Structures are given as structure tokens and as C-alpha cells.
Amino acid sequence: MSAKIKVAAVSYLNTKPxxxxxxxxxxxxxxxxxxxxxxxxxRALQEGTIDMALLPVAAIPGISGGRIVxxxxxxxxxxxxxxxxxxxxxxxEITSIYLDYQSRTSVRLAQLLLEKHWKKEVEFKQxxxxxxxxxxxxxxxxxxxxxxxxxxxxxxxxxxxASGWKDYTGxxxxxxxxxxxxxxxxxxxxxxxxxxxxxLQHIDEIVEANPFPYYDLKKYYTEDIHYHLDEEKKKGxxxxxxxxxx
Numbered sequence: 001m002s003a004k005i006k007v008a009a010v011s012y013l014n015t016k017p018x019x020x021x022x023x024x025x026x027x028x029x030x031x032x033x034x035x036x037x038x039x040x041x042x043r044a045l046q047e048g049t050i051d052m053a054l055l056p057v058a059a060i061p062g063i064s065g066g067r068i069v070x071x072x073x074x075x076x077x078x079x080x081x082x083x084x085x086x087x088x089x090x091x092x093e094i095t096s097i098y099l100d101y102q103s104r105t106s107v108r109l110a111q112l113l114l115e116k117h118w119k120k121e122v123e124f125k126q127x128x129x130x131x132x133x134x135x136x137x138x139x140x141x142x143x144x145x146x147x148x149x150x151x152x153x154x155x156x157x158x159x160x161x162a163s164g165w166k167d168y169t170g171x172x173x174x175x176x177x178x179x180x181x182x183x184x185x186x187x188x189x190x191x192x193x194x195x196x197x198x199x200l201q202h203i204d205e206i207v208e209a210n211p212f213p214y215y216d217l218k219k220y221y222t223e224d225i226h227y228h229l230d231e232e233k234k235k236g237x238x239x240x241x242x243x244x245x246x
Contacts, residue, residue: 004030004031004032005030005031005051005052005184005188006031006032006049006050006051006052007022007031007032007034007050007051007053008033008034008035008036008041008044008045008050008052008053009033009034009035009041009053009054010035010036010037010041010054010056010145010176011035011036011037012082012145012146013082013145013146013210013212013217013220014074014082014145014220014221014225015035015054016199016206016210017199017200017202017203017206017221017225017227018054018072018074018196018199018227019033019035019199020198020199020202020205020206021194021195021196021197021198021199021200021202022192022195022196022199024195024198025191025194025195025198027188027191027192027195028195030188030191034050037102037103037145038055038056038059038102038104038105038176039056039101039102039103039104041054041055041056042055042056042062042063042104045059045063045066045179045181046059046062046063046064046181048181051180051181051182052178052179052181052184053178053179054073054074054176054177054178055176055177055178055179056103056104056105056106056175056176057105057174057176057177057237057240057241058104058105058107058108058109058240058241058244059104059105060177061241061245063179063181064181065180065181065182066180066181067179067183068177068178068179068229069178069179069180069184069189069192070177070178070189070192070193070229071193071196071228071229072178072193072196072197072228072229073175073176073177073178073227073229073233074174074175074176074177074225074227075172075173075174075175075225075226075227075229075233075236076162076172076173076175076225076226077162077166077172077173077226078162078163078166079162079163079224080160080163080173080175080224080225081148081149081152081160081215081220081224082144082145082146082149082224083106083109083144083148083160083161083162083175084142084143084148084152084158084159084160084161085097085110085140085141085142085158085159085161086132086135086140086141086142086143086148086151086154086155086157086158087135087140087155087156087157087158087159088135088136088137088140088155089137089138089156089157090157091118091120091157091159092120093138094120094122094138094139094140095122095123095138095139096122096123096124096125096138096139096140097110097114097122097123097124097125097140097141097142098125098126098127098131098134098135098139098140098141098142099124099125099126099141099142100127100131100141100142101126101127101128102144102145103144103145105175106142106144106161106175107142108244109161109164109165109173109240110142110161111124112240112243112244113161113164113165113168116243117164117165117167117168118164122140125139127141127142132147132151140157142161146212149212149214149215149220150214152214152215153214161173162175165236165240169239171235171236171239172226172232172236173236173237173240174229174233174234174236174237174240177229177237178192178196196227200227203218203221203222204218206221207221
């Protein structure tokens, strides 16, 4: 390939199995790989400064020429552990919720479930860098990614958003998918799928390389996160996109 394809991924623990294979595969020489948090990745793909990204799915409608280009992504079929509403009081007593600035998808999912599933009206507050310190009393907060895993034992009430989605729709939830803003060569996509699959065969090695005392990463990678986007996952994804655009 003449020019390298610019690929971005989020810099969370949940992407490690996918990136493991990509970084060690033959096609690594064909790509320029960058990592950032979800909202920034979405912005770069929207602006066309990259060609492909592990994109938070709520951002897909905003990508000109956006299309899913791989059979892999970040999904859950029920409990996910790393995308939750954290609170010191039960749902019925929550009056306001801080929204994590790092991901639009998790925020939209939280808003959707509060309205349609939990049928709960709250005030939404934009979170700043240190917002976790302010989650107390009747103020709750959406926390995602590695920070969420670290907080699981620090709050009295934890509402897992993928579990809420499963209860509400009966479907799995897709948090992120590999999305391109242009047509990519078929042989590249095929190699990219193989590279994603490669990492999933080395979970023990990945766990060992990423010591994390807050949560069992073996469980996280093999039970909580589902990396292969099968037909049920795609149904869940389409349902979410339909609901947030209606």
C-alpha cells in the first residue's frame, strides 16, 4: 500500500486485546496507529485527519461516509462493569447526574435508559476533570472505562448500563466499532479482521502485561466484554442508533 492508513483507538484497558493483534500483525507496517479518549477519536474521524477508528457508536451518524469495516468492536451482552452510573443513594433518590466528558455513547445510553427504562427525571450536569469527587449525596455520575473499574467498590449503588440496556431491549449493546470514513481496500479489511482475532488468542498474556488490582481483567476480557460483532450485536447497535435519532 502506498500511503499508510491512519487508525485511531481509545486508550482504555478494554481495547488491549484488539490492539495486541494489530501491533503484532504483518499489516502493522501499513497503518499509523494513535490512541486517545473516545470523544477525541470521534472528532478526528469527523474532521478526516484519520481514516478509521474504534469509534463510539453514537458518533457514527455524524461521520460523513461512515461505515463499519470490521467484525470486531467493543460490546457486552448484559453486565459490562466499565460503563455505569455510580451513586451513594438508590436510583429513586438521585436528583442530578454528572455526564462523563470522555464518551458521547455512554452518556446517550444513560440518558435513554433514565428516560425509557428507569423512567427517572434528573438534572444532567457536564462533568469536569475532577467530577468523581463531587459524586455524593443525591448527585450521581456516569463513569466509563478504567476509571469505572477503579470505582466499583467505592459507591453504594452501581447501575451497569449494559445490563440496563439488556433489561430494556433484550439485546446486547455495542459501545464501539471499527468505522472508516471512506472505502478501504478489501485485502486491508481482511488482514485487519485477522489481526483483531489474533489478540483474542492471547488474553492471558495481555492480562499479565497489564497489572490491574481493581478488577479481574481475565473476567473482564472473557466474560464482560464481547469483541466479536455477531448478528445479535448488530441488532442491538441498530436499535440504539434508531432510538437516539428518533
